Amino acid sequence: MAPPPIIPDSPSTVSVSAIHADGWAYKVPCAGLFNPTYKGLDVLDFCSYSFLVCHGEGKTKQNVLFDLGIRKDWENLPPHIVRKLLEWGTELRIGQHVAENLQENGFQLKDLDAIIWSHLHWDHTGSPSKFPPSAKLIFGPGIASKFMPGWPAVPSAGFREVDLAGREVVGLEEPDFTLNVGGFGAIDYFGDGSFYLLNAPGHSIGHLNALARTTSNPDTFILLAADSVHLGGELRPTEALPLPNSIDVQGIVPRPCPIEDMLQLHRSWA
Numbered sequence: 485m486a487p488p489p490i491i492p493d494s495p496s497t498v499s500v501s502a503i504h505a506d507g508w509a510y511k512v513p514c515a516g517l518f519n520p521t522y523k524g525l526d527v528l529d530f531c532s533y534s535f536l537v538c539h540g541e542g543k544t545k546q547n548v549l550f551d552l553g554i555r556k557d558w559e560n561l562p563p564h565i566v567r568k569l570l571e572w573g574t575e576l577r578i579g580q581h582v583a584e585n586l587q588e589n590g591f592q593l594k595d596l597d598a599i600i601w602s603h604l605h606w607d608h609t610g611s612p613s614k615f616p617p618s619a620k621l622i623f624g625p626g627i628a629s630k631f632m633p634g635w636p637a638v639p640s641a642g643f644r645e646v647d648l649a650g651r652e653v654v655g656l657e658e659p660d661f662t663l664n665v666g667g668f669g670a671i672d673y674f675g676d677g678s679f680y681l682l683n684a685p686g687h688s689i690g691h692l693n694a695l696a697r698t699t700s701n702p703d704t705f706i707l708l709a710a711d712s713v714h715l716g717g718e719l720r721p722t723e724a725l726p727l728p729n730s731i732d733v734q735g736i737v738p739r740p741c742p743i744e745d746m747l748q749l750h751r752s753w754a
């Protein structure tokens with residue numbers, strides 16, 4: 485018997501827009517990010533993204549944001565996070581709130597249906613209060629019981645109570661992930677196979693991924709992995725997605741370069 489498909493078939497798709505909002509973090513200590521540490525690389529600079537996921541057309545169109553990046557007014561993060569950033573000597577330079585960036589590009593904030601937090605780290609939670617309270621806030625398992633209603637009632641919370649005020653908050657829990665997509669517990673968010681929320685614990689409590697189907701037949705997907713994965717090379721090769729036969733990149737000779745030649749360069753390749 486053939487094995488079940490890793491991802492269920494569907495003709496339905498979403499569009500995904502990556503929003504940078506000029507959000508950068510400079511001089512973040514590597515010690516808490518990498519293991520083992522790289523000698524001579526003590527701090528790291530990185531940028532932060534938010535993703536607008538749009539489903540359907542006209543009156544039935546729905547829009548959700550997956551993560552909000554770094555909030556422009558980062559000094560208004562809960563005090564224990566601000567203190568840590570200052571101790572680290574980390575510099576945050578944020579050009580815009582994601583809400584400002586969306587408006588500047590013609591998006592009506594009232595058209596946003598939901599904000600999904602992949603997890604509670606400061607470079608992902610942004611400023612929900614910049615969006616109308618009609619947009620609900622969704623986060624992963626275990627967060628509600630541990631951190632609601634937020635700082636200051638819960639001193640260790642990574643979000644402020646005031647940022648959630650007047651907004652429907654949906655704390656997903658393990659039993660909500662009734663499907664299996666690629667080995668992950670999954671929720672079919674729009675009910676048509678176009679966009680799955682995946683239960684992806686490990687990096688932090690309640691960590692979520694999302695899988696967006698951006699074309700159908702042939703299918704293409706974007707995995708919004710948040711902090712589960714930072715490079716595609718952490719996932720490949722797999723049985724389902726092996727290495728290509730050749731690599732066609734400017735500057736690598738011969739072009740295209742057979743994969744066997746490239747593998748000679750890899751220290752782990754016997």
Ligand SMILES: [Zn+2]
Binds near residue numbers: 603687711
């Ligand atoms: Zn994180």
